[in-house]
Amino acid sequence: MEVISRFFCFLVLGAFLILSSCAQKKDIVYYQNIDQFSREGSSASFEPKLQPDDLLMIIVSAENPEVAVPFNLYAVTMQGATETAASQPRLQTYLVDSNGEISFPVIGAIKLGGLTRSEAMTKLKGLLSDYIKNPSVNMRILNYKVTVQGEVNRPGTYPIQSERITLPEALSLAGDLTVYGKRNNILIIRETEGKVTTTRVDLTKPEFFNSQFYYLKQNDVVYVEPNKTKVNSSVIGPNITVAISAISLLITIIALTTR
Template sequence: MNIFPRFFCLLSVITVLFLSSCAQKKDIVYYQNIDQFATGTASASFEPKLQPDDLLMIVVSAENPEVAAPFNLYAVTIQSNLETAGNQPRLQTYLVDSKGEISFPVIGNIKLGGLTRSEAMVKLKELLGVYIKNPTVNMRILNYKITIQGEVTRPGTYPIQSERITLLEAVSMAGDLTVYGKRNNILVLREMDGKVTSTRVDLTNSNFINSPFYYLKQNDVVYVEPNKTKVNSSVIGPNITVAISAISLLITIIALTTR
């Protein structure tokens, strides 16, 4: 009796059971209830608040540039012999300390933590009004960045130029989720008032557009968990190779002995 075909069929069945998996639409597709979602409810005027460790570039302008000069300090750099005379000086940057303050020329310490960029510029203009007539203030967060980890195509830390980015834009920057990423349970870590908070976001449900985490803030960390298929494959992967090799060896031995 030749039992080789039976073992071959058994091997095929085992392989299919281990390697195949059923992916359902509800686990993959984004915005599944977008047709029932009330459009226009997400805040388009989102602006992040300044927080400790933010690095700010602040430029003060006035009708008379000489009056504004004391408020526009330049960073001190050591010029080497290799540097050319054409190098442009860089404006001094200001680090928001643990108290939410910066040390500004002439004025001294200013509390900016907890304010939006627009609110901070208004406050600076009011303080500068004592020294300058109709001052203009421009401010930018230089180290605005977000980190994306887990089941995305290109995990990493990304600098943000616009100071406003949605979770969807961040995911797109990272090359979108892989097929193994959990779209309904994305973790967002955020530091607020010195404490790290966490929340879960479901990209398959359009209601997340109204979530406070639809827009990401500076230094947010986004983690995409692997789904069951990826978790199971991490265990099955090494073991199934050994199992197939063992079964193949067994079939070969049986085939030789039954001839």
């Protein structure tokens, strides 16, 4: 009887652990009570600011294409290691250095760090006006990317073509959170002017729509922590085979002693 009592105690304990690990609705559902939430319009005007290590493509054009040629440098890329003559020209890219500057043809060093893309293009147009009548400038950030890690279905680094992405969009690119991801404690790691900052975002509450972290910046890292269920399963998991063997042994003993 003592063996039977221990066996049933084990079953009760196992059932308790399973029930206690079950997630509640408030821990799973996104944007709870969003119908009662009024979103401010400030975030809609978001535009990323240029920062060190950004890689820019800048194209200068004018009514007379010839006058714009000196401001559009081309780099030569070999098509194959054994080919010496065949090559394909492409536009030169500009790296924003640690001082927030780029080295631009004819003009020289130009500080663009801290400016939005629109502000940077306006500044370049002003400088080019000394050389070109009615210049046109097109600029694009080539290395705009975000990284999503942790309890998502497809963790990785994702290049962003539009230069603007929201936190929900980034998580969707990564296949959304797994059932083990903590939705109320998303970690965002961001580097601004050489300083790394961190913040926590609660996806279960719609207030984060007004947060400065609703839109992600280039090179942001998003980390989704595992919930208690995943942590507990990682501890129990290696011992599950032993537990099953123990239960099988107990059942066998009970069957033999009750004959």
